[in-house]
Amino acid sequence: MGGDGGGDGRANASEEGNREHDVEEYDDEEEEEDGYEFGDAEDAMQYVELMEGSAAARPHDYEELAARKRKALAEEQPQREESSKRPRKDDLSEAEAATMFDQLMEGFGLRRKRRSKEAKKRGRKKGTKNKCSPEVTKKLGDATLLYTESKFKEAIPILHDIVRIAPNLPNSYYLLGSIYDEIGELDKAIDFLMLAAYVSPKDASLWKKLVGLARKKGDAPLARYCILKAMRADPEDTGLKYVCADIYRKLRDYQKAAEIYEQILKIDPANVFVRKVAAQMYRDCGQIDKAISLLEEHINNRSANMDWNLLDLLVSLYLKNNAISEALKQIEKANVLSGSKHKLPIQLQAKAVICHAYLGDMKHAEDNITSKNERITFSLHRFSFRMLHLEPLKDSIDVIKELASTFENMGRYEYAVKFYLMIENIADHNDGGSYVKVAQCYMILEEKRKAIPYFYKAIQSMEDNIDIRITLSSLLVDENKTDEAVTLLSPPESSEFQSAHTTDQQKPWWCDGKVKMQLAKIFYNKGKLEKFVDTIFLPVLETLKVEQYNQKIRPTRKLQNAILHDRVKVLVEPRPDRVFQGIRPIASPGELQQAKRAKKSIEKRAAANEDLNTDDSRRTKQVPPLPGLLTNEDNHMLVLNLCRTLALLQRYLEALQIINRTLKLGSNGLSVDYQEELRSLGAQIAYRSPDPRHGFKYVCYAVKQHPYSFSAWNSYYKVASRIEDASTNKFILRTREGKADCVPPIIISGHRFTALSQHQAAARDYLEAYKLEPENPLINLCIGTALINLALGFRLQNKNQCIVQGFAFLYKYLRLCGNKQEALYNIARAYHHIGLITLAAVYYEKALATEVKDLPIPKLPYESGSCAEQDLRPGYCDVRREAAFNLHLIYKKSGATDLARRILKTYCTV
Numbered sequence: 001m002g003g004d005g006g007g008d009g010r011a012n013a014s015e016e017g018n019r020e021h022d023v024e025e026y027d028d029e030e031e032e033e034d035g036y037e038f039g040d041a042e043d044a045m046q047y048v049e050l051m052e053g054s055a056a057a058r059p060h061d062y063e064e065l066a067a068r069k070r071k072a073l074a075e076e077q078p079q080r081e082e083s084s085k086r087p088r089k090d091d092l093s094e095a096e097a098a099t100m101f102d103q104l105m106e107g108f109g110l111r112r113k114r115r116s117k118e119a120k121k122r123g124r125k126k127g128t129k130n131k132c133s134p135e136v137t138k139k140l141g142d143a144t145l146l147y148t149e150s151k152f153k154e155a156i157p158i159l160h161d162i163v164r165i166a167p168n169l170p171n172s173y174y175l176l177g178s179i180y181d182e183i184g185e186l187d188k189a190i191d192f193l194m195l196a197a198y199v200s201p202k203d204a205s206l207w208k209k210l211v212g213l214a215r216k217k218g219d220a221p222l223a224r225y226c227i228l229k230a231m232r233a234d235p236e237d238t239g240l241k242y243v244c245a246d247i248y249r250k251l252r253d254y255q256k257a258a259e260i261y262e263q264i265l266k267i268d269p270a271n272v273f274v275r276k277v278a279a280q281m282y283r284d285c286g287q288i289d290k291a292i293s294l295l296e297e298h299i300n301n302r303s304a305n306m307d308w309n310l311l312d313l314l315v316s317l318y319l320k321n322n323a324i325s326e327a328l329k330q331i332e333k334a335n336v337l338s339g340s341k342h343k344l345p346i347q348l349q350a351k352a353v354i355c356h357a358y359l360g361d362m363k364h365a366e367d368n369i370t371s372k373n374e375r376i377t378f379s380l381h382r383f384s385f386r387m388l389h390l391e392p393l394k395d396s397i398d399v400i401k402e403l404a405s406t407f408e409n410m411g412r413y414e415y416a417v418k419f420y421l422m423i424e425n426i427a428d429h430n431d432g433g434s435y436v437k438v439a440q441c442y443m444i445l446e447e448k449r450k451a452i453p454y455f456y457k458a459i460q461s462m463e464d465n466i467d468i469r470i471t472l473s474s475l476l477v478d479e480n481k482t483d484e485a486v487t488l489l490s491p492p493e494s495s496e497f498q499s500a501h502t503t504d505q506q507k508p509w510w511c512d513g514k515v516k517m518q519l520a521k522i523f524y525n526k527g528k529l530e531k532f533v534d535t536i537f538l539p540v541l542e543t544l545k546v547e548q549y550n551q552k553i554r555p556t557r558k559l560q561n562a563i564l565h566d567r568v569k570v571l572v573e574p575r576p577d578r579v580f581q582g583i584r585p586i587a588s589p590g591e592l593q594q595a596k597r598a599k600k601s602i603e604k605r606a607a608a609n610e611d612l613n614t615d616d617s618r619r620t621k622q623v624p625p626l627p628g629l630l631t632n633e634d635n636h637m638l639v640l641n642l643c644r645t646l647a648l649l650q651r652y653l654e655a656l657q658i659i660n661r662t663l664k665l666g667s668n669g670l671s672v673d674y675q676e677e678l679r680s681l682g683a684q685i686a687y688r689s690p691d692p693r694h695g696f697k698y699v700c701y702a703v704k705q706h707p708y709s710f711s712a713w714n715s716y717y718k719v720a721s722r723i724e725d726a727s728t729n730k731f732i733l734r735t736r737e738g739k740a741d742c743v744p745p746i747i748i749s750g751h752r753f754t755a756l757s758q759h760q761a762a763a764r765d766y767l768e769a770y771k772l773e774p775e776n777p778l779i780n781l782c783i784g785t786a787l788i789n790l791a792l793g794f795r796l797q798n799k800n801q802c803i804v805q806g807f808a809f810l811y812k813y814l815r816l817c818g819n820k821q822e823a824l825y826n827i828a829r830a831y832h833h834i835g836l837i838t839l840a841a842v843y844y845e846k847a848l849a850t851e852v853k854d855l856p857i858p859k860l861p862y863e864s865g866s867c868a869e870q871d872l873r874p875g876y877c878d879v880r881r882e883a884a885f886n887l888h889l890i891y892k893k894s895g896a897t898d899l900a901r902r903i904l905k906t907y908c909t910v
Helices: 013-017 041-054 062-085 094-107 134-148 152-165 170-182 186-199 204-217 220-233 238-250 254-267 272-284 288-299 308-320 324-338 346-358 362-386 393-410 413-426 433-444 448-461 466-478 482-489 495-502 513-526 529-552 561-568 589-607 633-648 652-669 672-688 692-705 710-720 726-738 743-755 759-772 777-791 799-817 821-834 837-849 880-894 897-907
Strands: none
Touching: 134 152, 134 170, 152 170, 170 186, 170 204, 186 204, 186 220, 204 220, 204 238, 220 238, 238 254, 254 272, 254 288, 272 288, 272 308, 288 308, 308 324, 308 346, 324 346, 346 393, 393 413, 393 433, 413 433, 433 448, 433 466, 448 466, 466 482, 466 513, 482 513, 513 529, 513 633, 529 633, 529 652, 561 589, 633 652, 633 672, 652 672, 652 692, 672 692, 672 710, 692 710, 692 726, 710 743, 726 743, 743 759, 743 777, 759 777, 777 799, 777 821, 799 821, 821 837, 821 880, 837 880, 880 897
């Protein structure tokens, strides 16, 4: 950049647009912004004024400032006139001023083109389009001298005049940026230097200076932007490439970082460090073959002074690419070059063992481990303690870890245990990872007792690791150490320890759902049902509530507008206080792609006239205390055991809460068998509970599943008879409409009318059931009793006929029962009810003369699989006591007191 006008092609956008594309693009997504040109003074001064006012921290009283400036000019005017009349001795001639100006500009990194003394050629010389006028040159020289004398306030107005006269001259912007850098106004310095760099984009020194200022300010996006521009301007500068590659590496954009490191190698092929880093970058981005070729190119061409780290990386890449033979060839080649296998580094010797093991040559690998590597490992252990200041301990641990993990992945757990135990002996501080590995290997080798101590050691350094605690508790339970397992999973007794953990943002380990579930299973298996319920009931109930809440939240495929706007911010970082906008912030490739998709979505919504400013915030799903409660069979069994235990402890309402919520959520993940178990348990709770209303629906469900089962209808009738609700009548009506051939609901309907003393309606329902099952003893008994009760009413005219019809059904009932005691008693009771006491006494005496064996009571549906014995006293099917009592009443009423007394003494005395 020269003082005459800024050099060839720096000043206008047309030449910048036609510049040569000989520099490789490093950032394909970055927009070109090199076409700035200030065609006239007004445009340039707008930018200058904008930059002057952008960094103002507070408003100024411009009239007061103007008054001060006029006063200062009035005071300086006589001095200027006097100095103009009498030149000073130290004034410079024009030649001396030009020479000093050139020297100063060279000090700034700028150089003015001197006119050639050769004969002038025809046409305009290249680069003289923006030639500065003598006035601009003189002003620029004055401003430069003022800058060197640190008279910054006097230099700034002169430079503003230069911008007004020659807006495409980069020197003025450069001087303004340098001045503001000197006075500590970093934002203005960056803005003016950016103007200079845009006017002269091929001047790499400007971009490099901007990189330094951006780093000084801590503006990483601007630093990256300027580095890319500087690399375009100076493609041979490896220092810039180092910085740019490091930025991409920190962004985890390993592909671009590797490409830039490879460009450094084209400039400096002997740089081993860059070659290694480039291979690592290619490895991290998944291009193993390219990383291998990059290392092979260097290693195969060197026969001496081998870089062992580079060779170790190459062998690791071979192993990762499953090229075991190639890796072994490289190690053998290195062994030949070194002259002895023992001269190889430990890493390569370990790789040789791994290669032999992968190739199936376990005998060779074992020989190397026992004879060579064991000696190397233990000698290294002694060496590390003898020469601790050299710090070889870390390298040895890395090698042993690699060997151990390799043998573990191969399934050779006995060797993996040996190497993990070596880490325990070598390392000063163990984070617990090696202990966990040793314990896991022992578990796979079915040596669980040996695994327990190492899990305890791991917990000492990893006390918040829940998986280790659960695994160790399972091992302790298997070893019949249940109390230790409970202590391991229970909260610590120290209140200070508990308070220290509860104050953290993350919940303590003993509040985790996995720990509570494991502890609850231990309590249940041990028979401590109350502790089992106290441990798991509240977490299960809260989990079911949260899952029900989450089900109500409808998933939406559209992202919220606020999220889209946040993602779009990655593309262009807002800089409200800066002149230059559009510099992309630091972001990973994934974030950039996400931001592009978000931008397209916003544009589509805007085109569809969707309101982008509406508050579309929706409820978000909550995390339950026991995630995945209904996702596997073990958890299903846990919930079922909880419901059974609550029913056993007569906590019926709590059990029904769990059953109701589980069945609502379990339609997707809960198996049919478990659903049937829960519904059957709900029916059982309704049958036993004092308030059966909450479980009535499960009894109805059981009846629907078994509509022709008398035991199911018996349980239904027992529950429904204790509920005074119209829903029971509706259920009977719906069942009769759906299944007209089903007898039990018809009989139950008749019983309801009988209980209401509506004997005519009851007889109608019983006769309807009689049409379906005329040989059913119960139906004949019900019809007979209904007709007899109806005959005792006041509105019936043919009472005798009705009584005869009733006794006809009762005698048929007696015949169907085979003259059993119960049938004889019922006929006697009917005669007794209508006043025919003579016939009633006859049938009571027949009932007393009949002996009956006890019969089993029919089981309910949920009791069909139960083997529990019924605790009933003998003789519960015998009705002789009832018959004797009624007969003694007849004898007593007829005056046979002695006979009545004898009957009571014989049959009703305990």
